[in-house]
Amino acid sequence: MADHQTLTGIGVSVGTAHGPVVQVRPAPKPPAGEEPTTDAAAAGGKVREAMAEVAASLTERASRADDHAKPILEAGAMMAQDPGLAQGIDKHLAEGKGITNAVNDATEEYCAMFESLGGYMAERVTDLRDVRDRTIARLLGVPEPGVPDLEEPSILVALDLAPAETATLTPTTTLGIITQAGGATSHTAILAAQLGIPAVVQVAGALDIPKGTHVAIDGGVGEVIVAPTDAEKEQLAERSRRRAAALSNVRGHGVTKDGTRVQLLANIGTAEDAERAAAEDCEGVGLFRTEVLFLDSDTAPTLEEQQETYERVFRAFGDRKVVVRTLDAGADKPLAFANLGEEENPALGVRGLRLQRRRTDLLETQLDALAAAQKATGGNVWVMAPMVAIREEAQFFADQCRKHGIKVAGTMIEVPAAAIRSTDILEVCDFASLGTNDLSQYTFAADRMQGELAGLLGIWQPALLDIIKMACDGGRITGKPIGVCGEAGGDPLLALVLCGLGVSSLSMAVGKIKAVKTALRLHDLGTCQRMADAARRAKDAKDARQAVIDLADPVMLDLI
């Protein structure tokens, strides 16, 4: 049993929970100075034994898996028993390579071959590398990597979670998430908020918490209590209750105390998300991340497949607005069928609209599917492009939209150049939406996937607020709506600042809407504007936030 202690990190998904810890291990790397193989036959035998164990465990998991996961696990089990792969490993062992390096190198030969074949085959590389990682873990005598099967509702602890790992999480078995790395805008954070799972990132020492240890977490203030006392558990529960009390009885539109309307919208990624969110008290969708549909797909989804999903989303929201972002691939979201090869700096490379212009087939199919779905449902559909930097790109996208029958076309503002010249951009399209996560990554030249840089990426950085202000000025000058669809919009305190800066809509994980709505109703527009000024006058992020708290209604302390 671990000693009682309190660890702190950054709370990224509000809520409290307690339960046993399950550690999610990263894939083991084959050691660099590994002992060379002298007895290739014996080493080959060990490899076969490890692979047979991997196959058996995958087969066993497949027997309990749902229809979606079952074929993937079964295919993995077959790969682990593949005689061709075993022979390939034998060859490397015969050359004297260390045992795990031989496994790695032989697997990579197949991966290279599959990647060159593209499409469906390239997608299988992920499964093959998973088999490799499990085999190497067994040979090294360390736990198998990835999210294990949860035998009871648990709190997951990881260095960081990959998008593929978070995709299978459900709130029923995952009570909470703690990561040692990861930032406030990492995919772990976004997904946890979307699923309503309390999460704390940047918790030093999290990986040392032994498996099975009871921990309590508060995803609001960013606290992790190892081996909590009953009194502490009760304290966390009390915090949850106070929050719930502050939130009760707010329904309807987003509006400030003096009647200024601010649309409160949901961020969604799938038709299931849409149906869940549509049942909640929200005014529509401010960000429909369509690439989520593509991530699960072996090949580029057809027009018909896309149209079917879009129709489900539009139908769920009736005449409420749905803002769709076209395929945002590249950087941290690579797609097998839209891969233009390795890039030195993917976040600064061919991604978003830049990729769509190289692969206009993908863009045209998507716009056709969106237009057809809009026509079939009569939905209130707005479509925007990711990664627009200059006016010419915004113009290109708006032209494409019109050509394909999309009536309302806009751009994301996530590149500082686009924020600074938002007037130029808004002149050639209908609306803009600020993606604060990427905007802060590009403003501070700090990779948002790199946990240790999280300090630079705080949404309260005065420089980020200045850039947002410039973007909002363009909205005022052109009279066109400008919203926020990054995670910043879901912070009740920052939402007030954004509103004061002139944003007309805020989009967030649906679970955060209630707190933001409550915050807006407690303050008038004048106060929001004073908050924005005070935050921008501050010299650092911490002071900016404190300056806003000083101007806020005291009830806000229960909400943040």
Next chain:
Amino acid sequence: MATRTVSIASSVGLHARPAAMFVQAATSTGLPVTIAKEGGAPVDARSILGVMALGAKHGETVTLEAEGDGADAALDSLVALLERDLDAE
């Protein structure tokens, strides 16, 4: 040496589920079975990675070979399998 040629009936070709079914069937014969595309080198029919990398598409002809007791009967059963649209089943 028993040899058979057969055209792939599966509409998606010999990958995904059809490939897995074929490899399982080839493995269960207990014989060293190979599969080759026209003009290509034969690969081990018991290797899912090899069979998938073969990339045999719908309507393409493949050659199966096997040696040993019951090779003819084994190949007949594999041919019967490939003649079905496995993906539709």
